Amino acid sequence: MHDGAAGVTAAGAAASGPWYAMLIPILPLAGFVLCALCAVFRVRSKLPAWITVGLLAASFAVTAAMYSTVQGTQITTVFQWITWSWGSGPGQSFTANFAFYLDGLTCLWMLFVTGLATLIALYASEYMSHEAGAGYCRFFAAFCLFVFSMACLVMADNLVLLYLGWEGVGLCSYLLIGYFYKKPSAVAAAKKAFIVNRIGDLFLALGIMLCFVHFGTVEYKEMFAQAAVYTKAVSAGEIEKVPLVAQLIAVLLMIGAFGKSAQLPLYVWLPDAMEGPTPVSALIHAATMVTAGVFLIARTYPLFLISEYAMPTVAWVGALTALLAATIGMAQFDIKRIMAYSTVSQLGYMFAGLGVLTSVGAAAHVFTHAVFKAMLFLACGAVMHGFAGQLDLRKLSGVGSMPGWRIVNVAMLVGSLNLIGFPVITAGYWSKDTILGEAFANPSMQGVAWILLLTAGLTAYYTFRVYFRVFVGPQSYEPGEELHAQHDDKHQGHADHGHAHDQHAHGEKSGASHGTHDFHPHPPGWAINTVLVILTIAAFAAFWPIKGTSHPSHLGYIGQMMDASSAAYDPHHDAAMYQFAAHKPAPGEPRSHATFFGFDAHKAMMWVSGFVALIGMAIAYFLHYAGRTSATHSRADSWLPAAGPLANWAKHKWYVDEFYDFLIRKPLLVLAHLFHIIDQYLVDGIVDALGWLPKGIGRLIRPSQSGELHGYAFGMAGGLAVILLIVFLVTN
Amino acid sequence: MILSNPLLHTLAQSGFPQPMHSATLAHYLVVSAVMFILGLIGFLTRRNLIIMFLCTELMFQAAGIAFVAFGRFHLDFSGQTFVIFVLTVAAAEAAMALALVVLLFRRKETLDASEWKDLRG
Numbered sequence: 001m002h003d004g005a006a007g008v009t010a011a012g013a014a015a016s017g018p019w020y021a022m023l024i025p026i027l028p029l030a031g032f033v034l035c036a037l038c039a040v041f042r043v044r045s046k047l048p049a050w051i052t053v054g055l056l057a058a059s060f061a062v063t064a065a066m067y068s069t070v071q072g073t074q075i076t077t078v079f080q081w082i083t084w085s086w087g088s089g090p091g092q093s094f095t096a097n098f099a100f101y102l103d104g105l106t107c108l109w110m111l112f113v114t115g116l117a118t119l120i121a122l123y124a125s126e127y128m129s130h131e132a133g134a135g136y137c138r139f140f141a142a143f144c145l146f147v148f149s150m151a152c153l154v155m156a157d158n159l160v161l162l163y164l165g166w167e168g169v170g171l172c173s174y175l176l177i178g179y180f181y182k183k184p185s186a187v188a189a190a191k192k193a194f195i196v197n198r199i200g201d202l203f204l205a206l207g208i209m210l211c212f213v214h215f216g217t218v219e220y221k222e223m224f225a226q227a228a229v230y231t232k233a234v235s236a237g238e239i240e241k242v243p244l245v246a247q248l249i250a251v252l253l254m255i256g257a258f259g260k261s262a263q264l265p266l267y268v269w270l271p272d273a274m275e276g277p278t279p280v281s282a283l284i285h286a287a288t289m290v291t292a293g294v295f296l297i298a299r300t301y302p303l304f305l306i307s308e309y310a311m312p313t314v315a316w317v318g319a320l321t322a323l324l325a326a327t328i329g330m331a332q333f334d335i336k337r338i339m340a341y342s343t344v345s346q347l348g349y350m351f352a353g354l355g356v357l358t359s360v361g362a363a364a365h366v367f368t369h370a371v372f373k374a375m376l377f378l379a380c381g382a383v384m385h386g387f388a389g390q391l392d393l394r395k396l397s398g399v400g401s402m403p404g405w406r407i408v409n410v411a412m413l414v415g416s417l418n419l420i421g422f423p424v425i426t427a428g429y430w431s432k433d434t435i436l437g438e439a440f441a442n443p444s445m446q447g448v449a450w451i452l453l454l455t456a457g458l459t460a461y462y463t464f465r466v467y468f469r470v471f472v473g474p475q476s477y478e479p480g481e482e483l484h485a486q487h488d489d490k491h492q493g494h495a496d497h498g499h500a501h502d503q504h505a506h507g508e509k510s511g512a513s514h515g516t517h518d519f520h521p522h523p524p525g526w527a528i529n530t531v532l533v534i535l536t537i538a539a540f541a542a543f544w545p546i547k548g549t550s551h552p553s554h555l556g557y558i559g560q561m562m563d564a565s566s567a568a569y570d571p572h573h574d575a576a577m578y579q580f581a582a583h584k585p586a587p588g589e590p591r592s593h594a595t596f597f598g599f600d601a602h603k604a605m606m607w608v609s610g611f612v613a614l615i616g617m618a619i620a621y622f623l624h625y626a627g628r629t630s631a632t633h634s635r636a637d638s639w640l641p642a643a644g645p646l647a648n649w650a651k652h653k654w655y656v657d658e659f660y661d662f663l664i665r666k667p668l669l670v671l672a673h674l675f676h677i678i679d680q681y682l683v684d685g686i687v688d689a690l691g692w693l694p695k696g697i698g699r700l701i702r703p704s705q706s707g708e709l710h711g712y713a714f715g716m717a718g719g720l721a722v723i724l725l726i727v728f729l730v731t732n
Numbered sequence: 733m734i735l736s737n738p739l740l741h742t743l744a745q746s747g748f749p750q751p752m753h754s755a756t757l758a759h760y761l762v763v764s765a766v767m768f769i770l771g772l773i774g775f776l777t778r779r780n781l782i783i784m785f786l787c788t789e790l791m792f793q794a795a796g797i798a799f800v801a802f803g804r805f806h807l808d809f810s811g812q813t814f815v816i817f818v819l820t821v822a823a824a825e826a827a828m829a830l831a832l833v834v835l836l837f838r839r840k841e842t843l844d845a846s847e848w849k850d851l852r853g
Contacts, residue, residue: 705852706849706852707848707849707850707851707852708846708849709784709845709846709848710776710779710845710846713775713776714776717772717776
């Protein structure tokens with residue numbers, strides 16, 4: 001079971017890791033098999049959910065055990081997966097073992113992946129209860145398969161196993177977005193997610209291939225050992241000495257990461273992915289899978305550090321995505337969609353964090369974001385569940401003060417405060433602050449820093465726009481109809497839903513019903529509430545990994561974990577990393593710290609970022625809460641015209657989908673029609689011609705067969721005469 | 733040239749009929765040819781099924797005459813043997829053909845061959 005320490009290089013022998021690390025992916029895989037068997041045996045109870053929750057909790061426990069034992073980098077080999085060799089020289093063999101690379105990065109990611117997966121599975125056991133039966137089994141089977149794939153992705157010790165997990169999570173994402181496969185919009189969203197991801201995946205695959213071509217290996221250990229040589233050159237200020245091919249690897253991997261983590265220009269699939277059930281949105285499309293891109297860059301950080309253009313591109317793309325998504329999020333009315341744009345925006349923050357060389361800040365933000373964004377999604381999901389699929393913030397108001405919604409209200413508030421980075425008391429503040437501080441401290445990244453600061457304000461506005469509209473204010477609601485029609489037949493046997501069900505049918509006929517007696521929202525049950533309580537506590541507890549111990553980056557245990565990982569980066573030595581600064585520091589010279597109007601950037605940001613968040617929150621309060629008497633209208637309606645066409649453009653997502661439609665879909669459609677014509681007339685034409693040939697000949701000689709006996713007789717006689725003539729001519 | 737065959741020479745010596753003169757053969761063949769052509773012309777010009785059938789018989793027998801004549805000319809009796817068989821088969825065939833003609837006549841109340849045009853493939 002233990003790694004034979006084969007192929008040890010200058011990087012030093014990586015100790016073999018604990019054998020039980022292999023249980024982390026195996027337990028969810030077993031869950032997948034069991035849930036599939038449940039489907040085979042037509043289990044109609046909640047058994048698949050309990051199997052999933054149990055096995056994922058066990059997986060989380062194993063992860064925690066792994067975290068407590070793993071020191072530095074350790075490798076656990078499960079089995080030899082791919083081993084080819086076609087010679088004995090370097091680069092003449094290809095090894096990709098089913099082995100796990102255990103370091104701080106792996107531990108951090110697996111802790112929140114398995115932990116959140118367990119909680120969200122518990123939440124889904126209630127949320128998906130309408131689907132009991134085949135759909136329930138299908139949901140949890142895909143759920144388990146997702147966790148397995150994610151574990152492969154995160155724990156892989158080589159890029160090929162990572163790619164397996166990468167495609168696996170993509171597949172599960174596709175399956176779960178298209179869970180309501182009878183709903184055309186869900187099917188379209190699933191296809192969109194799959195296809196857009198393929199574009200990124202193509203580049204990832206190319207990156208892996210180039211990695212093998214250049215380094216002759218796809219195993220991290222070997223790869224990093226070879227990259228260390230280039231890192232030295234870069235540290236000495238001689239980036240020219242790094243071959244262009246080696247620099248290109250990071251660029252290709254980066255585009256792959258953009259696809260999976262929904263960054264510009266490949267972000268368009270994520271908002272549509274909200275067609276899936278809310279637990280899926282929370283786990284896959286907010287907390288875990290979409291952070292795979294951040295993970296990929298953090299994992300291959302040594303390759304990015306030697307690439308001249310990759311890092312700044314990551315930073316700029318991240319910042320621009322953060323801003324764009326935030327502006328779109330400000331103008332949406334669907335609360336789940338706002339959360340989706342917020343996810344895109346926060347992912348942009350993480351990329352910017354990686355790009356401004358604070359992998360620690362990025363990882364910390366991934367971690368805190370995973371917790372609070374999952375919580376926000378689950379709270380939105382509870383609202384959607386209770387109000388028959390209603391997600392329009394103009395049709396819900398004062399939900400938090402309704403009986404039975406207290407816990408959801410608290411969870412939403414705590415999640416929102418974390419998301420905006422409410423000063424000091426929230427974990428989200430510290431992670432976001434680190435990224436902002438590092439961005440302002442970086443002399444070549446001032447533009448990125450200002451964009452991120454602006455985005456922080458916008459984030460505070462759109463987050464509290466949702467909270468002030470939906471959870472506080474006068475009580476008023478209107479049930480949704482869309483999902484309801486879909487669940488109609490399934491509501492039947494459900495005792496406590498039957499009540500609400502009757503009123504729905506009525507409500508659909510009479511149209512809008514503003515909180516009258518014909519609809520009663522059902523508040524969440526114990527499973528949803530339990531999960532929300534645990535997550536609320538976890539959101540505060542997320543403070544501990546960040547502030548529980550001291551670390552130069554002010555990010556405590558997460559900083560320590562990142563230091564013990566491939567994403568380790570010491571900002572005080574690699575001065576030459578600032579190759580884009582106007583002033584290139586000489587080798588060994590301490591890097592130039594940019595200041596924020598003469599103040600230390602880090603300290604200034606602690607004040608400024610908190611202040612910006614409070615301003616955004618105050619604006620949201622003024623526009624959407626103060627003096628609002630109904631769900632539909634707020635002061636924002638009268639202020640909106642002041643923004644001119646901008647507000648309308650943002651509402652239409654800056655017409656990016658339309659632009660892509662025009663730029664890519666339409667030409668492809670034209671091309672498809674062209675090919676169709678070629679197929680119909682050229683390819684089919686040739687085949688048809690082959691059929692027409694005997695047909696035509698037949699038509700030509702058919703008249704000879706007249707049925708007239710004398711015609712045949714003349715033919716025979718004539719034939720005889722001709723033969724005789726020939727014989728006569730030949731013989732004489 | 734024919735007697736160069738030693739077997740035939742021996743046969744001739746033992747009182748076997750002498751080979752036919754080629755001029756005699758020509759007469760038979762002319763009769764055969766005339767009969768065949770008469771039959772052919774009859775077949776091509778007449779529409780009555782029975783007449784047409786008789787014409788085919790005429791051509792058939794013309795071929796038979798040629799067979800016998802050649803057999804005699806070559807002193808090879810397989811020609812005559814063959815004609816005996818052919819006559820037998822022709823008798824059976826004539827019986828069947830006439831029966832068919834009767835059946836065809838019952839269908840259309842006419843013996844005109846062109847009435848059966850629609851039998852074309």
